[in-house]
Amino acid sequence: MVSSKIPKVLSIAGSDPSGGAGIQGDIKTIFAESCYGMAAITGMTAQNTLGVKAVIAVPDDFLRMQLDAVICDIIPDAVKIGMISEPSHVKIIVDMIDKYKLRNVITDPVIAPTSGVRFAHDEVLVNMIDYLFPASTLVTPNIPEAQTIVRAILDKRSRAAGEPVSAHKGELPASELTPSEMAELIGCHCDCSVLVKGGHSADGEATDCMWHKGELSIFRGRRIAAMSSHGTGCALSSSIASNLAKGESLAAAVQIAKAHVTAAIAGNMSIGSGNGSIDHEAILQQQRIQQDTINILERKPEERQK
Numbered sequence: 001m002v003s004s005k006i007p008k009v010l011s012i013a014g015s016d017p018s019g020g021a022g023i024q025g026d027i028k029t030i031f032a033e034s035c036y037g038m039a040a041i042t043g044m045t046a047q048n049t050l051g052v053k054a055v056i057a058v059p060d061d062f063l064r065m066q067l068d069a070v071i072c073d074i075i076p077d078a079v080k081i082g083m084i085s086e087p088s089h090v091k092i093i094v095d096m097i098d099k100y101k102l103r104n105v106i107t108d109p110v111i112a113p114t115s116g117v118r119f120a121h122d123e124v125l126v127n128m129i130d131y132l133f134p135a136s137t138l139v140t141p142n143i144p145e146a147q148t149i150v151r152a153i154l155d156k157r158s159r160a161a162g163e164p165v166s167a168h169k170g171e172l173p174a175s176e177l178t179p180s181e182m183a184e185l186i187g188c189h190c191d192c193s194v195l196v197k198g199g200h201s202a203d204g205e206a207t208d209c210m211w212h213k214g215e216l217s218i219f220r221g222r223r224i225a226a227m228s229s230h231g232t233g234c235a236l237s238s239s240i241a242s243n244l245a246k247g248e249s250l251a252a253a254v255q256i257a258k259a260h261v262t263a264a265i266a267g268n269m270s271i272g273s274g275n276g277s278i279d280h281e282a283i284l285q286q287q288r289i290q291q292d293t294i295n296i297l298e299r300k301p302e303e304r305q306k
């Protein structure tokens, strides 16, 4: 048997039956990035383009069995972690990262959708901050998620110092910390790299800020006025994981992923009656153009005309 060299990417996430986000969106993205996609399901949602109606988690033992079954047979080159709705699932996933020494772990901390039922409650968030983020290569919150994470970290520090926990639970006013400051605060607290995504920013841009090894990088992007942006975060984290699996550096993987997701948003597919899925096919096209360009550049000059 010949072992395939194709980069392998495992998504540990929830199911989105409408196909734009969750494991369905991840698998489409990983395929479009020319990688081999695998999925272990943490739970199921009942959702569509209008919102999330219900969330149900798989039993602990079954999550453990899925992960053991797939990883002991096919070691992933990168892992994307999405929806986690049970605190115990965080520890199971972290145990697996340790047990199999998993590399290139991208955690997208999906906490609440724009509309509908929450994915993760406070205890899940606390476990992610304490155990999962420190075990991750990169954590990719959007702005409201970063605000919730910062609030939880500051509350924990207040409690540890014996000070009263701030009166307002939930999200900080957006004006209190910039995305760069939030990336640095979370990164320093959890000893991991953090990309705060700008899809929800109030300005006219879609700029993402990354804290990595003590330095800030800015990934600028123009905001596209698209009707369909369901699954942007899932696609970005899966695309970063795929590009790390292909051997790119973290900064290059984020840069490529952002360009691919921008193309997928610009695809402006009209699916469903609400906020429809991005166009994963556009990622495939971008990826092919990029590969063709690399192939041409790698040819000897005299062969390039052919």
Ligand SMILES: Nc1ncnc2c1ncn2[C@@H]1O[C@H](COP(=O)(O)OP(=O)(O)OP(=O)(O)O)[C@@H](O)[C@H]1O
Pocket: 021, 141, 142, 143, 197, 198, 199, 200, 206, 207, 208, 221, 222, 223, 224, 225, 226, 229, 230, 231, 232, 233, 234, 235, 236, 258, 261, 262, 265
């Ligand atoms: N309208 C837009 N135009 C251009 N880029 C966008 C737009 N919306 C989001 N992005 C980009 O898409 C990526 C995902 O960011 P976003 O903040 O939307 O994540 P998210 O809220 O986690 O996504 P999801 O909708 O899957 O929950 C980021 O790189 C962000 O800059």
Ligand SMILES: Cc1ncc(CO)c(N)n1
Pocket: 013, 014, 015, 016, 021, 022, 023, 045, 082, 083, 110, 113, 230, 231, 232, 233, 234
């Ligand atoms: C299952 C699932 N994961 C993540 C998201 C975030 O887009 C979603 N809508 N559904």
